[in-house]
Amino acid sequence: MSATLQLAEPKPFLLAAEGLNKSFQGFRAIKDLSFYLDKGELRTVIGPNGAGKTTFLDLITGRTKPDTGTMQFENRDILPMNEYEIYRLGIGRKFQTPTVYTDHTVYENLVLSLEGSRGVWRSLFSKVKPSEKDRIFEILNIIKLKDSAQRKAGELAHGQKQWLEIGMLLAQNAKLLLVDEPAAGMTDEETHRTGELLLSLAGEHTIVVIEHDMTFVRQIAKDRRVTVLHQGTVLCEGAVDFVQNDERVIEVYLGRKSKQ
Numbered sequence: 001m002s003a004t005l006q007l008a009e010p011k012p013f014l015l016a017a018e019g020l021n022k023s024f025q026g027f028r029a030i031k032d033l034s035f036y037l038d039k040g041e042l043r044t045v046i047g048p049n050g051a052g053k054t055t056f057l058d059l060i061t062g063r064t065k066p067d068t069g070t071m072q073f074e075n076r077d078i079l080p081m082n083e084y085e086i087y088r089l090g091i092g093r094k095f096q097t098p099t100v101y102t103d104h105t106v107y108e109n110l111v112l113s114l115e116g117s118r119g120v121w122r123s124l125f126s127k128v129k130p131s132e133k134d135r136i137f138e139i140l141n142i143i144k145l146k147d148s149a150q151r152k153a154g155e156l157a158h159g160q161k162q163w164l165e166i167g168m169l170l171a172q173n174a175k176l177l178l179v180d181e182p183a184a185g186m187t188d189e190e191t192h193r194t195g196e197l198l199l200s201l202a203g204e205h206t207i208v209v210i211e212h213d214m215t216f217v218r219q220i221a222k223d224r225r226v227t228v229l230h231q232g233t234v235l236c237e238g239a240v241d242f243v244q245n246d247e248r249v250i251e252v253y254l255g256r257k258s259k260q
């Protein structure tokens with residue numbers, strides 16, 4: 001009897017971007033950038049100022065369209081879609097500065113973000129279904145804001161606002177969370193707790209974090225893949241120790257060669 005070798009089907013990437021290029025008035029902000037992300041990954045993207053990190057997130061969310069290249073999310077070509085259509089597919093973004101509804105409570109902020117949300121008025125004044133309420137309390141537990149559920153979001157500390165915003169992405173049921181510099185402006189303790197929150201979400205959620213704070217990067221990356229962008233393209237990719245010891249990475253961060 002002859003045994004047949006069964007090869008597992010390769011798993012498709014959650015997000016696959018290939019050969020992206022984007023110029024602004026002749027300046028090439030993104031150059032032949034390719035990026036592949038597996039479902040459940042927690043990927044950190046680092047790079048010096050002006051490396052193209054924000055522009056890359058703008059390309060994923062449809063805020064900016066590339067001049068050339070392809071972008072597939074769950075095997076669907078998302079380049080022809082507008083920002084709202086891409087958001088509806090399940091790509092959620094958290095900007096560096098928190099954008100919560102400051103005059104609404106923490107609980108209301110999460111209601112307003114629920115997947116398929118029904119517009120501000122309907123969201124706040126129509127009945128929240130028991131299953132939705134359960135989900136909100138689950139999220140409040142995850143983001144450790146249960147005791148602040150009835151506080152106005154505007155009264156929260158900076159770190160808490162950032163956690164609320166991550167909770168809002170969870171309420172949207174985002175499949176891919178794009179998180180831009182979550183540790184900016186945080187105390188060391190808040191930064192550490194943010195790292196713990198992101199680590200607790202990894203696996204079940206797919207997350208791309210842009211970050212400068214290397215202590216934080218080491219906390220969340222551990223042996224996960226880190227992508228280094230430089231001049232609009234991927235300079236290096238690998239475990240955090242690997243990229244931190246890469247001569248080219250040291251050179252672009254320090255502006256000189258580490259060893260001659």
Ligand SMILES: Nc1ncnc2c1ncn2[C@@H]1O[C@H](COP(=O)(O)OP(=O)(O)OP(=O)(O)O)[C@@H](O)[C@H]1O
Binds near residue numbers: 027048049
């Ligand atoms: N709309 C625009 N018009 C012109 N130039 C732009 C535009 N958006 C970005 N750029 C340029 O593209 C380059 C990449 O910018 P981007 O903001 O993506 O970098 P970054 O890696 O996010 O930097 P930082 O860490 O400082 O936020 C920069 O040189 C920036 O000036």
